[in-house]
Amino acid sequence: MTIIEAFHEHLIGKIGREKFDRLRTIRVGIAGAGGLGSNCAAHLVRVGFRSLKLVDFDVVEAGNLDRQFYFADQVGMRKVEALRQNLLRIASDLELEIEDRKIEKDSVGALFSDCAVVAECLDRPEDKSLLVSELLMLKKFVVAVSGLGGYGSSDAIRLHPVRENFVLIGDLQSDIAFRPAISPRVSIAAAKQADVILEHVLSGD
Amino acid sequence: MKVRVNGREESLPDGNVTLQELVETRGLVPERVVVELNLEVIPREHWPTVSLQAEDSVELVSFVGGG
Numbered sequence: 001m002t003i004i005e006a007f008h009e010h011l012i013g014k015i016g017r018e019k020f021d022r023l024r025t026i027r028v029g030i031a032g033a034g035g036l037g038s039n040c041a042a043h044l045v046r047v048g049f050r051s052l053k054l055v056d057f058d059v060v061e062a063g064n065l066d067r068q069f070y071f072a073d074q075v076g077m078r079k080v081e082a083l084r085q086n087l088l089r090i091a092s093d094l095e096l097e098i099e100d101r102k103i104e105k106d107s108v109g110a111l112f113s114d115c116a117v118v119a120e121c122l123d124r125p126e127d128k129s130l131l132v133s134e135l136l137m138l139k140k141f142v143v144a145v146s147g148l149g150g151y152g153s154s155d156a157i158r159l160h161p162v163r164e165n166f167v168l169i170g171d172l173q174s175d176i177a178f179r180p181a182i183s184p185r186v187s188i189a190a191a192k193q194a195d196v197i198l199e200h201v202l203s204g205d
Numbered sequence: 206m207k208v209r210v211n212g213r214e215e216s217l218p219d220g221n222v223t224l225q226e227l228v229e230t231r232g233l234v235p236e237r238v239v240v241e242l243n244l245e246v247i248p249r250e251h252w253p254t255v256s257l258q259a260e261d262s263v264e265l266v267s268f269v270g271g272g
Contacts, residue, residue: 125234128237129238132268137248146267148271149270163241174271186271
């Protein structure tokens, strides 16, 4: 048995074949490949998702290594390419589509046309609200984050089910303009995004 | 008139409170807000022309930065 086959068998042992097969058919959009997007994507791949669309326009910087799923030898690389390589090191059979571009209002529909589920992983609040508005109008299942800065009180990073296809995660207050992005709370928010997506897909809605 | 804002019942003056005014009177930054009116997302450019009616249900989701 190859390593990828053993990896799959292991997952099937945990969640069952029917649920595993369902994960393999869903394409998830990752809008932004920073602290949220890179970590959320890693969680999704680890639970068996195979098909992801990664969208970001940035490059890996040394200052990202404190919380984002990149390595020192990737500084200077395009984030989507670095993330693609890192995810493939977890599971070699992924279907990853990458787009190295900024997400604009008019491009949201085309960028995520084949994604039923999208994780909002952007930095600026103006970009978050624009993306979420567009995705909700397109009837996507949207998992967004608001409020992850600082450290401590991590139970305040909660799920807020706004409506059946929109879950907001965060403490709704801790703007990184005032409380810098620190790894544990960023990772908690990213992990919760992945868990909400997993639950949504496995519950079959 | 009574409307629901983020699940809470509130009294607003009858007639002509627009979504734009609702957002602004709460001190929110319009560019950071998603507005749903009766489960439908209303694009920002329409806020000044959409007036609230009695029994409307509004969700205001205001984002803070960090990703």
